[in-house]
Amino acid sequence: MSEHKVAELDSVTIRFAGDSGDGMQLTGSRFTDTAALVGNDIATFPDYPAEIRAPAGSLAGVSGFQIQFSSHDIHTPGDRPDVLVAMNPAALKVNLKDLPEGGILVVNENSFTKGNLRLAHYESNPLEDGSLSGYRLIRVPMTDLTVKAVEETGVQRKLAERCKNFFALGVVFFLFERPLDTTIKWIEDKFGGKPEIAQANILALKAGFNFADTIEVFQTIYEVKKAKLPAGTYRSLNGNEAMALGVIAAGVKAGRPIFYGSYPITPASDILHELARHKDFGVKTFQAEDEIAAVGASIGASYGGALAVTGTSGPGVALKTEALGLAVMTELPLLIINVQRGGPSTGLPTKTEQADLFQAVLGRNGESPIPVLAAATPGDCFYVAIEGMRLAVKYMTPVLVLSDGYLANGAEPWRVPDLSELPEIEVKYAEPRDDGEEFKPYDRDPETLIRPWAIPGTRGLEHHIGGLEKDKLTGNVSYDPDNHEYMVKLRARKVAGMVRDIPDLEVSGPQEGELLILGWGSTAGAIISASERLRAQKIPVANAHLRYLNPFPANLGEVLGRYEKVLVPEMNLGQLRKLLQAEFLRPILGLNKVKGQPFKVEEIMDQARAILEQRTVAG
Amino acid sequence: MSEHKVAELDSVTIRFAGDSGDGMQLTGSRFTDTAALVGNDIATFPDYPAEIRAPAGSLAGVSGFQIQFSSHDIHTPGDRPDVLVAMNPAALKVNLKDLPEGGILVVNENSFTKGNLRLAHYESNPLEDGSLSGYRLIRVPMTDLTVKAVEETGVQRKLAERCKNFFALGVVFFLFERPLDTTIKWIEDKFGGKPEIAQANILALKAGFNFADTIEVFQTIYEVKKAKLPAGTYRSLNGNEAMALGVIAAGVKAGRPIFYGSYPITPASDILHELARHKDFGVKTFQAEDEIAAVGASIGASYGGALAVTGTSGPGVALKTEALGLAVMTELPLLIINVQRGGPSTGLPTKTEQADLFQAVLGRNGESPIPVLAAATPGDCFYVAIEGMRLAVKYMTPVLVLSDGYLANGAEPWRVPDLSELPEIEVKYAEPRDDGEEFKPYDRDPETLIRPWAIPGTRGLEHHIGGLEKDKLTGNVSYDPDNHEYMVKLRARKVAGMVRDIPDLEVSGPQEGELLILGWGSTAGAIISASERLRAQKIPVANAHLRYLNPFPANLGEVLGRYEKVLVPEMNLGQLRKLLQAEFLRPILGLNKVKGQPFKVEEIMDQARAILEQRTVAG
Amino acid sequence: MNTATATPTKLTRKDFASDQEVRWCPGCGNYSILSQVQKVMPELGYPKEDIVFISGIGCSSRFPYYMATYGFHGIHGRAITLATGLKIANPNLSVWVITGDGDGLSIGGNHFLHGLRRNLDINIILFNNRIYGLTKGQYSPTSEFGKRTKSSPQGTIEHPIRPVRAAIAAEATWVGRSVDADAKHLAKMLKLMARHDGVSFLEVFQNCIIFNDKAFEAFAAKKVRDERMIYLEDGEPLRFGKDREWGLTLDGLTPHKVRIGENGVTEDDILVYDAKNPSMAYLLANLEYPEFPVPVGVFLDVQRDIYEQSLQAQIDEAKSKPGAGDINALLAGPNTWTVD
Amino acid sequence: MNTATATPTKLTRKDFASDQEVRWCPGCGNYSILSQVQKVMPELGYPKEDIVFISGIGCSSRFPYYMATYGFHGIHGRAITLATGLKIANPNLSVWVITGDGDGLSIGGNHFLHGLRRNLDINIILFNNRIYGLTKGQYSPTSEFGKRTKSSPQGTIEHPIRPVRAAIAAEATWVGRSVDADAKHLAKMLKLMARHDGVSFLEVFQNCIIFNDKAFEAFAAKKVRDERMIYLEDGEPLRFGKDREWGLTLDGLTPHKVRIGENGVTEDDILVYDAKNPSMAYLLANLEYPEFPVPVGVFLDVQRDIYEQSLQAQIDEAKSKPGAGDINALLAGPNTWTVD
Ligand SMILES: Cc1ncc(C[n+]2csc(CCOP(=O)(O)OP(=O)(O)O)c2C)c(N)n1
Ligand SMILES: Cc1ncc(C[n+]2csc(CCOP(=O)(O)OP(=O)(O)O)c2C)c(N)n1
Ligand code: SF4
Ligand code: SF4
Ligand SMILES: [Mg+2]
Numbered sequence A, B: 001m002s003e004h005k006v007a008e009l010d011s012v013t014i015r016f017a018g019d020s021g022d023g024m025q026l027t028g029s030r031f032t033d034t035a036a037l038v039g040n041d042i043a044t045f046p047d048y049p050a051e052i053r054a055p056a057g058s059l060a061g062v063s064g065f066q067i068q069f070s071s072h073d074i075h076t077p078g079d080r081p082d083v084l085v086a087m088n089p090a091a092l093k094v095n096l097k098d099l100p101e102g103g104i105l106v107v108n109e110n111s112f113t114k115g116n117l118r119l120a121h122y123e124s125n126p127l128e129d130g131s132l133s134g135y136r137l138i139r140v141p142m143t144d145l146t147v148k149a150v151e152e153t154g155v156q157r158k159l160a161e162r163c164k165n166f167f168a169l170g171v172v173f174f175l176f177e178r179p180l181d182t183t184i185k186w187i188e189d190k191f192g193g194k195p196e197i198a199q200a201n202i203l204a205l206k207a208g209f210n211f212a213d214t215i216e217v218f219q220t221i222y223e224v225k226k227a228k229l230p231a232g233t234y235r236s237l238n239g240n241e242a243m244a245l246g247v248i249a250a251g252v253k254a255g256r257p258i259f260y261g262s263y264p265i266t267p268a269s270d271i272l273h274e275l276a277r278h279k280d281f282g283v284k285t286f287q288a289e290d291e292i293a294a295v296g297a298s299i300g301a302s303y304g305g306a307l308a309v310t311g312t313s314g315p316g317v318a319l320k321t322e323a324l325g326l327a328v329m330t331e332l333p334l335l336i337i338n339v340q341r342g343g344p345s346t347g348l349p350t351k352t353e354q355a356d357l358f359q360a361v362l363g364r365n366g367e368s369p370i371p372v373l374a375a376a377t378p379g380d381c382f383y384v385a386i387e388g389m390r391l392a393v394k395y396m397t398p399v400l401v402l403s404d405g406y407l408a409n410g411a412e413p414w415r416v417p418d419l420s421e422l423p424e425i426e427v428k429y430a431e432p433r434d435d436g437e438e439f440k441p442y443d444r445d446p447e448t449l450i451r452p453w454a455i456p457g458t459r460g461l462e463h464h465i466g467g468l469e470k471d472k473l474t475g476n477v478s479y480d481p482d483n484h485e486y487m488v489k490l491r492a493r494k495v496a497g498m499v500r501d502i503p504d505l506e507v508s509g510p511q512e513g514e515l516l517i518l519g520w521g522s523t524a525g526a527i528i529s530a531s532e533r534l535r536a537q538k539i540p541v542a543n544a545h546l547r548y549l550n551p552f553p554a555n556l557g558e559v560l561g562r563y564e565k566v567l568v569p570e571m572n573l574g575q576l577r578k579l580l581q582a583e584f585l586r587p588i589l590g591l592n593k594v595k596g597q598p599f600k601v602e603e604i605m606d607q608a609r610a611i612l613e614q615r616t617v618a619g
Numbered sequence C, D: 001m002n003t004a005t006a007t008p009t010k011l012t013r014k015d016f017a018s019d020q021e022v023r024w025c026p027g028c029g030n031y032s033i034l035s036q037v038q039k040v041m042p043e044l045g046y047p048k049e050d051i052v053f054i055s056g057i058g059c060s061s062r063f064p065y066y067m068a069t070y071g072f073h074g075i076h077g078r079a080i081t082l083a084t085g086l087k088i089a090n091p092n093l094s095v096w097v098i099t100g101d102g103d104g105l106s107i108g109g110n111h112f113l114h115g116l117r118r119n120l121d122i123n124i125i126l127f128n129n130r131i132y133g134l135t136k137g138q139y140s141p142t143s144e145f146g147k148r149t150k151s152s153p154q155g156t157i158e159h160p161i162r163p164v165r166a167a168i169a170a171e172a173t174w175v176g177r178s179v180d181a182d183a184k185h186l187a188k189m190l191k192l193m194a195r196h197d198g199v200s201f202l203e204v205f206q207n208c209i210i211f212n213d214k215a216f217e218a219f220a221a222k223k224v225r226d227e228r229m230i231y232l233e234d235g236e237p238l239r240f241g242k243d244r245e246w247g248l249t250l251d252g253l254t255p256h257k258v259r260i261g262e263n264g265v266t267e268d269d270i271l272v273y274d275a276k277n278p279s280m281a282y283l284l285a286n287l288e289y290p291e292f293p294v295p296v297g298v299f300l301d302v303q304r305d306i307y308e309q310s311l312q313a314q315i316d317e318a319k320s321k322p323g324a325g326d327i328n329a330l331l332a333g334p335n336t337w338t339v340d
């Protein structure tokens, strides 16, 4: 390697952008893995189109992958990229607006053909017309160089060209002094069956690296040191993988088999794929004919004593609504996972949103209470799955867990836990009986109000359950007016009473004062970063994160009362805000973004500043 | 007729109770019609079991029908009966607790056999053991007398016995000085094809009347004078009939055919039955394979330019949830009727409840606003259907209308309106074009935000709609972040903006002060009665009724602000209360009854008094 | 179904009657079906606790309450989904689905289709009364074209589904039909379906005395039954009539009703029934009165991979791989790094 | 479908291509289907504004965007329900449903069943790629038993649905099959289905180049097609092969593949196809490669009451009654009284 100036940076954000067919998701993932293995903290944001493969070169077909890697704790994939890699004009067009002035812009100049420029609606070639003069533009004839580099393998030109994403990756690796070995190993594993393809990709990767070194395109290269994470063994993990692992771990902790009933839907399908691969843990996956069959089978499996889970996204939850009422009425444990996406209706299926909170808490016919939890980060999906299952089994109730598209596909370094660190999940089936006494399936623990889990196959516990109102003791059908009111209130009390099992809300920053920023779900990262930065600037904001949306933690009202203002940033029109107002009768401020994209740290900082300044002005 | 003391009463409540097979619903309806035709104000409450026909004589099989008739304005079927007619021991057992001491109790003593007593869980015969001494017990060997009375027709004994409900009706007609002619005419029409059955029923009716006269079972008979209702032509009508007529009338006013897509479900099925009988108005009814097909076909019909309606009950709405999101996204007019019943799940299918409000307003994935209205009385179902359709068509939006089991089956006298009194429903389809210019299906009125209704078959308007997010102008699929946020907010603004078209909330009683009782849906009658009675007792409560649940009337916040306390009685655990709190950030008091039964006037009066007394104590 | 452990308990019919009051209309055909099911259960040899009855919503779907076994009264149309999950979770149970023509074929049509082709070892009984009973008399997907009901005052305009044919087309592995009042035949069918490995589907013609009385009377009434119904027997010629004087023949793909001894027709011309032949089953499922006798009995009885067994085999295979079930390895994944 | 007013507009293929960028993967079989549909449309003679394409969700369901007609991209599995309501509301339209094997047969299975038996005059095209394309490669209800996909890493354990057979069993009145790449045949099928009165159902084998490439290659590839597929023609003997040297015969209910001239088989032994015979259609729908040639063409073409027409007839009848449509009389009902 030739001599280059090396500068040290705290953190860097890179965005790879190209055509759907250009392999940007793969390029991003490879960079992520390398950064993670080197010990950086990372956060990623893959952003791809809804079409499997939109026409090559079109704006609709642009696929992006952003990663922030850092030598300190980070919580988001970065607001704006420091480096943008644009594989074609369309990718440039779509992404350039996010690159700050002076940012590094790497383009594949071979792709700036007339045809591609037209597809990207460029009137003139931006590489030539001076419009990019505000950036550190690095033009690389990637296609040509790649084709030349892989010539020796003898692969066809078309296949050769496809290797250019590894060339681009090589360039970026050089810029940040990253080793190539993990990527080479990955390529060898992946293309084991096709050695010439593996060879071509490796050659392209190396060529990119060497090209950057040799022709000294970069005056300076950058180093991002290891982050100081808590000690432990780490891996990189996205939210869907974490959710699947959480489900499996819950099964292991409970010592009971998992049943996962699902119908494919973006962005939840990967949970099904992941679980289907782990039948060695006794996991039974069932791809149903539709969402109704998925939840129906899951209720049936739960009735049979399995740890039943049904995963989907918003429109799928809509279809499961009626059956969730049955789970409430029969009081069977069931975990429902909703990986939220942009709505309403089919909406923006590959984009993220948090607009299914109302549906989760209130969206059923009748008085039909269901506990609701939400995951804060990709890795937290693991813990939320376990906690959801713990509560479902303990309280004999369906529990709904919310994730979203951003968590599902975003990755972060994740400290691999030891099994012993995980909460216990105690499964107690009702015991067989031979005393001939009648079994009372709705007789319950007077304190927790939990009814017994009596599974078919158990001697002497034969009984009937169903969706009609039940007698409070025998479980027989009852149309008695007083019994109905009693049962409606009992079901509500049981869920409300779970508050005992829910940790108090903790606040970071000032424990009382002017402004609390309260988040839920995937806004956690942006809120933490924003709050920390504000506090670093001596702006006294507090922040907290709600993991339990129903019931709320016991101290929530008290916590809110300690702040003059409470701001809830959420990717909807103010759903948590309304729930809080209904409960605590105090005004809550909202910061609402419904663009299919996560919050930027700056957006939250700006809003917090504006609120505090307004106060100063007003006061 | 022999001489009897005649006393005048303001209003009387009668409950007919018997086995499901005893024809109590029919008996009640006949009494209702007669009372209505005589000019009383009436209100009825049929209450029947979920089984088609539970075992004869069993407690589960008891069917009841309560009617209040009055010489003044009444709003409920009465809290407790003045007269209870019990056709068998089970009916007595189930209903006696509601009869106040000194009440008139008419029983069919022939049915108090050992077997029936056992089925009703009576240890001893209540007719003999003195337990009924507190009531004015009138024992009638109805079966025997009926059989004897109809002997001459030669009908078989079993059929003869079945006439005993008309015997009972005759007895009650005598007690309240009612004429027999309408009932005789009704019998003749109904059993036209079977003259001997008609004859037997008429003989039984007359025999009952004469029996009561002859043997002077009643020392006094009662007169309830005509009510002073506003001038007009009246008929008796229940909520489901009214809803169906409202739908038809909306079609007539709009000059467009009605499409009604539905899957049978209690208590909404009668709307389908009624509409299916009126194809002469061009009404197209479609009995779908399930609720999803029902709403899907309705959306398709609306797309085709029909006035589309889909009716169901809570669990059916749950199944329609996903498709309602599509209606929101495509902005097509659609009326959704939910005749609420006891929930959650299958719940109490034949009982009433108001627990689907959350589902109506908030129960969908994504930000998915739908206007919601609720009917206040059986007759109001007519007007709510028309108003819902007017708004749906005008604002190009699905509109959800809530009724409930109590309204659906309860009857009241209804002033038959003239067509000219009804609001206009203006249907404007987009005009055909030949100018070759591109049609913009999402271009909209800048003020009302309404997009054009462009129906297939119209030249030059070919365009695409669907469930994916739409470009704000062209309606083409758009994944643009800013466009999505714009559209999410636009859909919310459009519905919120309908407030311009919604009348202000009006208050009866003091226009400011200590207590406002605010109702919605079928609680109207009990709340009005309670408030009027309280005010008559110089207790200064105000009352108001919310017909529009989303958006709320513009002055609602201001109205609430004029009262120290606001009480919302509802047949759920406090759903409107929560929505109000979320919106207006002030505490709302709830009176919640979830027993599958409507409020009694007294229950509301008691609670209002308690609230006011508490204030006095506290103050 | 025969995978449940058959223990030598000596149960009687009464052991299977629950303490719940039976709430069907007096005279409803459901009573006789209930009675036969209760009678047959002890003969199957399952311990009571291993038997589960699952239903949707409808008059028929109240059935589970009246059995002293485990019972799950589900929601409308979804009984097969509940049964599917239960059977997958515990293949050892004897699972019975009770459904109606509306519950199973209208709202539940999709699960019917997929439930049958998946071939779980469950038993499905469809009570076909050709009407919606519980909701008081609307037409169902099996109602005759033109039928006048509450929701079709001018007559239905829908071509009905034939449940047996639909089940065969959906590739059920055992398909049969019986009649509520024909106690002996019904009992026989129940036993046969229970013993079948894989999904079994039985249609029972059931009289709804209130909303569709005598729907099957024309051919199922005792005194005409022999002439107007035909009892399918595997390997036996398709003969019927009081003296078995009638028979069915096949001319290409067209069945004919013939009288033995007339027009030169002999016993040997009569088609021999083959319950292993889905094409024959399908053809017979098309026959309707009055053109033909109505077939009852076992239409189809074949074998195919059983879903829950195949799933278990995959689990066993997965478990046999080196490193299988190592949760720590799974959590760590292939690439880790260490921070100290 | 032929009730729409055929006006003598001279439209061309280009008139039917919308301005929307086609976003399928390069090489996807959907392109050729789109191309044939656009080509055939002008020949049908409907004004453009009377044509509506309705779909569910899936790659195939993006189809309506690419047609310059009215188009409705619905929700997953519900296209037939939307089409049903639309056609009832306006019987004058030419309504086309575009669906996939997942959309139409998995989540949409119930509407498939009921939509077909109701026999509305709509046209349904099912793009069968035997995979879920849009959700990136899970098995579908038409995937082969044992197929390894993202959601079945050890192979599926479900017996597939055969769409044509299911459609025949559901009593569709016109049923056909074609192949994406066989442009001429596909165009012919499209025209025939359009002209049929009543529901028509066409399965098109469609190649998903990304997730299930070459699924139909074994028999549908150009060079083997003649030997491995059989083109059904009403009234013609079932012959195939480059020189039509092969044929199908029927032995009872069992079809056989025979070579004419061998073993004494002559032309006259070959079964003559009868598209009016549902039993034959059902039998042929069972044939699969490699045991048999795969049949394409018109399986079934029969007539039955058409739903929207029957409904209109009931309305006309109701309107012809004395007092019909009198809203004041309706509102007043039979019993009124007057308050002054
Ligand atoms: C989601 C939903 N839709 C509709 C209903 C109303 N419903 C209950 S049973 C039934 C049909 C019953 O018919 P069938 O299955 O034939 O049973 P039967 O009563 O005739 O035995 C209907 C429509 C319901 N309970 N739930
Ligand atoms: C309610 C709902 N469930 C699931 C999905 C996800 N989904 C979209 S398309 C599809 C299957 C597509 O398969 P197919 O119909 O065969 O169409 P293809 O893409 O293969 O053309 C699924 C499961 C959805 N959009 N909506
Ligand atoms: S309504 Fe019909 S099916 Fe239902 S219980 Fe009564 S007779 Fe039986
Ligand atoms: S994924 Fe398959 S079906 Fe979908 S567009 Fe691509 S090639 Fe076609
Ligand atoms: Mg039925």
Ligand SMILES: [Mg+2]
Residues within 6 Å of the ligand: D058, D100, D101, D102, D127, D128, D129, D130, D131, D132, D133, D140
């Ligand atoms: Mg497909």
